[in-house]
Amino acid sequence: MTRSRAFLIVAIVVASTQSVSVRADDVPLNQLIDRHINATLAEQKLSAAEPAADAEFMRRVYLDLTGTIPGAKTARAFLKDSDTKKRTKLIVRLLASKDYATHMATEFDVLLMERRPDKYVTTPEWRTFLAESFGANKPLNVLVAEILGADGVDEKLRPAAKFYLDRAVAKDLLVRDIGRLFLGVDLQCAQCHDHPEIDDYLHQYYHGLSVFVAGSKTFKQPDGKFVLQEVVMREVEFASVFEPDKTNKTGPRLLNVLMEVPEVKEGEEYVEKPSRTVRSVPKFSLRKLLSERLPSKETPEFARAMANRLWAMLMGRGIVHPLDMHHSDNPPSHPELLNDLATRLSSSKYDVKAFLRELTLSASYQRSSFIPDGIDPETLPASSFAVANMKGLSPEQLFESLLVATQASAVLEHQIDEALSEEATEGAAKAAEKPDSKKPAAEEPDAEKIVEARRAKRAARVAEFVTMFGSVPGQPEGNFAASLPQALFLANSETVSGWVPAKLSNLTEQLTGLDDSTKIADELYLSVLSRMPDEAERTLVKEHLEAGKADRPKAVAAVVWSLLASAEFRLNH
Amino acid sequence: MKYDPACNSNAHLVSRRSMLGNMVAGAAGVGALGQLIHPLVAREIEAKNKQVLIFLLNGGLSQFESFDPKPNTDTGGPFRSIPTAVPGTHFCELMPYTAQIADKLAVVRSVYAERVPGSHGGAREYVVTGRPPQQGPYPWIGPVYSRLLAANEDLPGNIHITPSRWGPRQDAAFLGPRHASLVLSGGKPPLNVDRPDLFNEELDDTRYRLRQLADQRFSQRRRTAYTEAYQSSYDQAAQLIRQKELFDVTKESEKDQLRYGSHDMGRHCLLARRLLQKGVTCVKVTHNNYDSHMENFNFHLEQLGEFDQPFATLMQDLKESGQLDHTLVMLVTEFGRTPVIQPDNGRDHYQDSWSVVLGGCGIQTGGVLGATNDNGTEIANRPVHVGEMFHTYMQAVGLDPTATHLVGGNNVPIGAPERSAVKELLI
Structure with a gap:
């Protein structure tokens, strides 16, 4: 390959560097993004990757916006489509899909709860709340205000209280997580003194x-439900461990902005006074104040932190990185870009779909993950966004994508029903052992119960993936990691290896029924890797099937597995 | 207003998050990791072929009912003390077999740590990382050995035998999952080590070969840190599946199975011996149920009754086979138990003083270091901090705890830099 395949940007950018400073408000955000990214590439004399091919783009945007790879049929249709606007149309269609809402609910659950075990609000309730919010494109600031203002009493908004309740309303944990997740600052080390290394993180901020x-x-509550209550608080005292005798005070403060707390006459502070039996409710709620002031224009850190997080979700790295280390010694890789992203996010009334649409429309998002020919990858840092950054599939993405690739939904249902009937048999056997038990004889379970039991069993299978591939509870998801137990799981576990062998019209069964090895290769690559094979790959499949013709279903299963277990499948590239 | 500090250090050597953030390929396997974490040249070379056996008594072993008995005092409890193979040194009568091999041990009776958040979990992390947990996550000691000592690429470097159901943990922190503990829950082989019915050995080789071919194509002209790590995980898996009998303790002689005992601890100790003999670098055996807030004496009677004999048998076997010369043995617990005996015969958590026992490679055995006062309420002589113990664990096998791991451009000291090894314990 020649050097010309590398997309040299220098020439293009001479013009756009000038226009960056103009920054007309009517320039679509996707173009603004490209101007900033390209200007920096030109400045640093870096070559960028070529635009991603249709297949590469399609797989990426499906994973990023819906949490799963496209099915073979969908993939084929997109690749064949000659419409020049097909990428834009696909983005619009995916953002309108139900899968988008479900995927964003998963992403934000993991982001906000970090895989903590359920305490008072269940994950299904919470995910439903989030999915409804993202499906309806609820403004992000409104969603965050609902979460920060939640008390868990109002039935409709009760799931939003999970953020507080399932952290047991533990103050230090909340301070740390509100800072990290909504303001982009990890203040933990400022709890006992000014941060020893980061000048911007002051003791009083914590x-x-x-x-x-x-x-x-x-x-x-008397009905057994846990909700939030609040006692009157105006300020806290604190002292640095270095000067324990010098007491300081602060009122409620969002970083350097101190908030006013209205004076309330003594004795009239409460709607409901604190007592053992009644939920105490002050006239002036500081949590309400937080929910009004944090996700708003008055706290510019909020829009910056959110824009940076959404960017990182798609681009594999924050403009400020790590995501919760916004401070002056850790400057953004593209300061003006971050400003523009934050401004556009807040001026669009925190329209998440519009934001993600612009991001995915940008040429910067639609770059290939192939390093330009002749270029040393070391010279293209992840923060340059010169090449698409690869991301590991999340446990949920991996689960759903394996299922789509193997076309094994029916097999999974079968696995689930078998497990349920096994449990039922065991249960019946146990009941038979205790003939005098007062329980009535097993009733026919109603349809709703069966649906719920199946849902729970499916969730348990996903949970297996989470234990295996996810972060530990209470820790953010890290970068891609590969381990021996994971490899063993993908190679041998009942869950995954149950989906591979020919069964119930799954992929292996379909492929086994095809006569021509080229057709098999095409269908296989399209189903698993969402792209067509090249000639070498077709030959490889042909030779393999030739060698394994004694037992064709097995030979097909082996090659299906080899692609499912490939890095190309495991990564979003 | 009072607050419970989540961070009681004034010197953050490396911020946890910046470290994780910089860990571009913390995941990376052998190839990429080699570039990330630079080797500790000099001492590491002589440390090769050293092995480590760790016993973790989970819940908090009582020093009173084990290595630091105080009979006939207000805090001593009902048990007597017995003489050991080391004249003048007494253990609690619950450890008769261990008493007979006391000459192969070094007992430290004056270990202490500051209180840290997180109860058992936090205290345990302090013991096995040498750092307070809130500075972490730092790699646990097993992954550190796996990284710095493991020479045999065909075997997992760090195996954890535990009675409990224990999922995969990220105990390797920034050393990457390549060095995370391979867990044998209930002493059983690792999960998913049996290939599915569909694939026989030959077809298994085929599918791994096809997988590797796909990766080779994919990684051309792409960044390779992730693909290398991924390939390495399958290489390990393929090797492990072929070596399944490694975990099969029934392959040991019947006589040995009888000597170690048919209960879990016996089987687990014999399995540990088997793994060490096959060359696994670091083996950790967990024994549970020492958290005796109630009925401390009954609990210890029962637990040590299980632990004592197989432990002593294993030490004896390692001595006779000559393996003890290059195998460090550590017997650790997250903290000790209170001198005060609760009305329901319980002892609570105690971090002011407890006992740790070492043996084997690099250790000055046959003695006791440090002492508590007459009724064990405080350290009377030579306090030893858990951070110093961590340095000692490193130095005993010839590693330099003052050297560093290089993580994403940061030099991270292997042991807490404000601590150093306990010279009296080392040969």
Whole structure:
């Protein structure tokens, strides 16, 4: 391959560097993104990767917006489509899909709850709430306000209280996570003193943020439900461990902005006074204040942190990186770009779909993950966005994509029903052992119960993937990692290896029924890797099937597995 | 206002998050990891072929009922002390077999740590990383040995035998999952080690070969850190599947199975011996149920009754086979138990003083270091911090705890830099 395949940007950017400074408000965000990224590439004399081919783009955008790879049919149709606007149309269609809402719910659940075990609000309730929010394109600031203002009493918004309740309303944990997740600052090391290494993270920021939640705790209602209650709090005292005798005070504070707390006459602070039996409710709620002031224009850190997170979700790396280390010694890789992204996010009323649409429309997103020919990858840091950054599939993406690739939904249902009937048999056997048990004889389970039991069993299979491929509870998901137990799981586990052998019209069965090895190769690559094979790959499949013709279903299964277990499948590239 | 600090250090050597953030390929396998974490040249070379056997008594072993008995005092409890193979040194009577091999052990009776958040989990992490947990995550000691000592690429470097159901943990932190513990829950082989019915050995080789071909094509002209790590995980898997009998303790002689005992601890100790003999670098055996807030004496009677004999048998066997010369043995627990005996005969958690026992490679055995006062309420002589113990664990096998791991451009000291090894314990 020649050097010309490398997309040299220098020439193109001479013009666009000038227009960056103009920054007309009517320039679509996707173009603005490209101007900034390309300007920096030109400045640093870096070559960018070529535009991604249709197949590469399609797989990526499906994974990023719907959490799964496209099915073979869908993939074939897109690749054949000669419409020049097909990428744009696909993006619009995916953003409108139900899968988008479900995928965003999963992403934001993992982001906000970090795989903590359920405490008071169940994951299905919470995910439904998030999916409805993202499906309806609820403005992101409104969603965050609902979460930060939640008390768990109002039935409709109860799931939003999961953020507080399932952290047991533990103050220090909340301060840290509100800072990290919504403001992009990890203040943990500022709890006992000014941050030793980061000048911007002051001791008073930690305690100022803590005032908002210091008065809140759980309350058990008579119906057994846990909700939030709040006692009056105006300020906290704190002292540095280096100067323990010097006491400081702060009121509620969002970083350097101190908030006013209205004076309330003594004795009139409460709607419901604190007592053992009643949920205490102050007239002035600091949690409500937090929910109004944090996700708003008054706190510019919010839009920056959110824009940076959404960017990182798609681009594999934050403009500020790590994502919760916004401070002056860790500058953004593209400062003006981050400004523009944050401004556009907030001026669009935190329209997440519009934001993701613009991002995925940009040439920067639609670059290939192939390093330009003749270029040393070391010279193209992840922060340059010169080449598409590869991301590991999340546990959920991996589960759903394996299922789509193997076309094994029917097999999975079969696995689930077998497990359920086994349990039922065991249950019946146990009941038979205790003939005098007062329980009525097993009733026919109603349809709703069966649906719920199946849902739970499916969730348990996904949970297997989460344990194997996800982060530990309470930790953010890290970069791609590969381990021995994971490889053993993908190679041998009942779940995965059950989907591979020819069964119930799954992929292997379909392929086994085809006569021509080229057809098999095409269908196989399209189904698993969402692309057509090249000639070498067709030959490889042909030779393999030739050698394994004694037992064709097995030979097909082996090659199906080899692609499912390939890095190309495991990564979003 | 009082607050419970989640961070009680004034010197963050490396911020956890910046470290994780910089860990471009913390995941990376052999190839890429080699570039990330630079080798500790000099001492590492002589350390090769050293092995480590770790016993983790989970829940908090009582020092009173084991290695630091205080009979006939207000805190001593009902048990007597017995003489050991080391004249003048007494153990609790619950450890008769271990007493007979006391000459192969070094007992430290004056270990302490500051209280850290996270109860058992936090304290355990302090012991096995040498760092307070809130500075972490730092790699546990097993992954550190796996990284710095493991010479045999065909075997997992770090195996954890545990009675409990224990899923995969990221105990290797920034060393990457290549070095994370391979867990044998209930002493059984690792999960998913049996190939599915569909694939016989020959077809198994074929599918792995096809997989590798696909990866080779994919990684041309792409960044390779991820693909190398991924390939390495399948190489390990393929090797492990072929070596399944490694985990099969029934392959040991019947006589040995009888000597070690038919209960879990006996089987697990024999399995540990088998793994060490086959060349696994670091083997950790967990024994549970020492958290005796109630009925401390009954619990210890029962647990040590299970632990004592197989432990002593294993030490004896390692001595006779000559393996003890190059195998460090550590017996650790997350903290000790309180001198005060609760009304329901319980002892609570105690981090002011407890006992740790070492043996084998690099250790000055046959003695006791440090002492507590007459009724064990405080350290009377030579306090030893858990961070110093961590340095000692490294130095005993010839590793330099003051050297560094290089992680994403940061030099991360292997042991806490404000600590150093306990010279009296080392040969």
